[in-house]
Amino acid sequence: MTRKIIIDTDPGQDDAVAILLALASPEEVDVLGITAVAGNVPLELTAKNVRIVCELAGKRDVKVFAGCDRPLGRDLVTAEYIHGKTGLDGPVLPDPTMTLQDGHAVDFIIETLRTEPEGSVTLCPLGPLTNIATAFQKAPDIMPRVAEIVLMGGAYFEVGNVTPAAEFNIYVDPEAAEIVFKSGAPITVMPLDVTHKALTTRARIEAFRDLDTDVGRAVAEWTDFFERFDMEKYGSEGGPLHDPCVIAYLIKPTLFSGRHVNVEIETASELTRGMTVADWWGVTDRPKNAMFMGDVDADGFFDLLTGRLARL
Ligand code: RIB
Ligand code: CA
Numbered sequence: 001m002t003r004k005i006i007i008d009t010d011p012g013q014d015d016a017v018a019i020l021l022a023l024a025s026p027e028e029v030d031v032l033g034i035t036a037v038a039g040n041v042p043l044e045l046t047a048k049n050v051r052i053v054c055e056l057a058g059k060r061d062v063k064v065f066a067g068c069d070r071p072l073g074r075d076l077v078t079a080e081y082i083h084g085k086t087g088l089d090g091p092v093l094p095d096p097t098m099t100l101q102d103g104h105a106v107d108f109i110i111e112t113l114r115t116e117p118e119g120s121v122t123l124c125p126l127g128p129l130t131n132i133a134t135a136f137q138k139a140p141d142i143m144p145r146v147a148e149i150v151l152m153g154g155a156y157f158e159v160g161n162v163t164p165a166a167e168f169n170i171y172v173d174p175e176a177a178e179i180v181f182k183s184g185a186p187i188t189v190m191p192l193d194v195t196h197k198a199l200t201t202r203a204r205i206e207a208f209r210d211l212d213t214d215v216g217r218a219v220a221e222w223t224d225f226f227e228r229f230d231m232e233k234y235g236s237e238g239g240p241l242h243d244p245c246v247i248a249y250l251i252k253p254t255l256f257s258g259r260h261v262n263v264e265i266e267t268a269s270e271l272t273r274g275m276t277v278a279d280w281w282g283v284t285d286r287p288k289n290a291m292f293m294g295d296v297d298a299d300g301f302f303d304l305l306t307g308r309l310a311r312l
Contacts, residue, residue, distance in 0.1 A: 010039025067105030
């Protein structure tokens, strides 16, 4: 069954690989549009990077929109120290020639959810949740129309990557995350607990390079660049390929396992700002609002990813 999706993203090398995986999988996902948000790098760059990736995939007809350039109520925090100045450091790729769609990403999200049949559109946020939350605030009527929100963000047993308590996407805009997690829409979360098990080992990166295509080479060079920071930080055998977990879940959900729990977002404390407080052991009577993933078949994930990238 093909799902209609909107990818909301802040490329970012891992976002780029997620977008390529989606564009290579038309049997499972119909990408209605891609909305850029400020996150890893400022909006002007994320909106440019989405188009670079679409052109690399040979998919110039994808509708790309620019969205919010800062969080709902906080200064923007970016991550050039991980993704480089461009947000897509690694390979040298040509500037895009495809243009942005007119109109704001938030209005595209609202319009699409209002015109597509109720329960037929899945939202796939891969960055801070500012665009999604803004759409929900501006048009609350769309919240019950969302089929599912499958997002990369948060952490529980794996703790934070930008502070001791918080994962980057949630940390950047905790107020937006609170709106999304309280929206009542079905939510599936790919937290660091699972993405830190999807590591780009040397063999896996060479498998990308061995595709011997522009896409394979770009993905190998992105993951080479992206992984160095995490390997130093975690002493791991590779870097976590966070965002493609969202798209892989749409294609092959059995790769993942987790638990349906209550998740609430810390917005008051500076110490734990952006923490995803998951009631993993059911010690409260708070409503279970999220499927919080904790495990992935990493070999199966990379086999799927590499096989699909070979199609582009
Ligand atoms: O914490 C990892 C997340 O933050 C990923 O989505 C990465 O692209 C950055 O946005
Ligand atoms: Ca991202």
